[in-house]
Amino acid sequence: xxxxxxxxGMTCGGCVQSVEKAIxxxxxxxxxxxxxxxxxxTVTGIEDDNLVAQAVENAGFDYEGPVF
Amino acid sequence: xxxxxxxxGMTCGGCVQSVEKAIxxxxxxxxxxxxxxxxxxTVTGIEDDNLVAQAVENAGFDYEGPVF
Numbered sequence: 001x002x003x004x005x006x007x008x009g010m011t012c013g014g015c016v017q018s019v020e021k022a023i024x025x026x027x028x029x030x031x032x033x034x035x036x037x038x039x040x041x042t043v044t045g046i047e048d049d050n051l052v053a054q055a056v057e058n059a060g061f062d063y064e065g066p067v068f
Numbered sequence: 069x070x071x072x073x074x075x076x077g078m079t080c081g082g083c084v085q086s087v088e089k090a091i092x093x094x095x096x097x098x099x100x101x102x103x104x105x106x107x108x109x110t111v112t113g114i115e116d117d118n119l120v121a122q123a124v125e126n127a128g129f130d131y132e133g134p135v136f
Contacts, residue, residue: 009085010082011080011082012082012083014077014078014083015080017077017128018077018083018086018129020128021126021127021128058090058093058126059086060088060089061086
């Protein structure tokens, strides 16, 4: 299932890579796509929002929650 | 004790904040300073290099080791 989250604080390609790697560190099989312009992170393969939230926050970015 | 590490992959202020927060997540009392131009991260208050390495890698950046 694909799910999109609002994440603040990403401003460049380094930030994008940081968020991607942080999420893949807790869920190696997950697919992560970042839309820098809209501050959206789209994740496939993680059911638990808290896992995404924790990975994002630990990487130093602000997890705002799912986007509907 | 202050110690400086080489960290690759940081390109903007968002990256800097990411590395700082990631290190402070594992060591809340540590002081972290980032020199973006030289790819240096200076940490005060952590004795174990591996702790720094792990925090940096989990945040999606490349820990290269201590700078002497």
